[in-house]
Amino acid sequence: MHVKLNDEVIVISGKDLGKTGRVIKCLPKEHRVTVENINIAKRHMKARRADTQSQIVDKVMPIDVSNVMLICPKCKKPARTAHKVERVQNDEGKLVRQMIRVCKKCGADID
Ligand SMILES: [Zn+2]
Structure with missing residues (x-):
């Protein structure tokens, strides 16, 4: 894959187009990466016990590695x-x- 853990990347397609973030997980077998603050899915967590509350939590979902481009740490441009x-x-x-x-x-x- 052209990106690695902790790389700074820019999203080049999809709903997060143009956003940047750091790679926090690599899934080479699936050709996917997880990028912080990118592709956030809202999960509705239903309270299962009396002492917990129903809530909506943000979950970062992996995206296809072809949808991101590496930002060069030297020239700071997508490259x-x-x-x-x-x-x-x-x-x-x-x-x-x-x-x-x-x-x-x-x-x-x-x-
Ligand atoms: Zn460069």
Whole structure:
């Protein structure tokens, strides 16, 4: 997926079009992400016990990852990403290949 946990994203389709938020959950198998304050569903919670009250709670629902675009942390613009492979040292000091995302707008490494 082109977005990861804690990425800042902008919604590019649907009812939350143009809104931005932080990715709080990734569901790669379903190609969905949960973004804070985006795609909020009102859940009507009915009181089941005498000491609880019926209430409406906001629940953040996951949205399709194709409906969001990454906001580049460097240029702060919605950007498509390219990938490059870099050799980096892992915890054991070995050189391993790692995919790094690059902003197509400003060319900065994202991670
Ligand atoms: Zn950028």
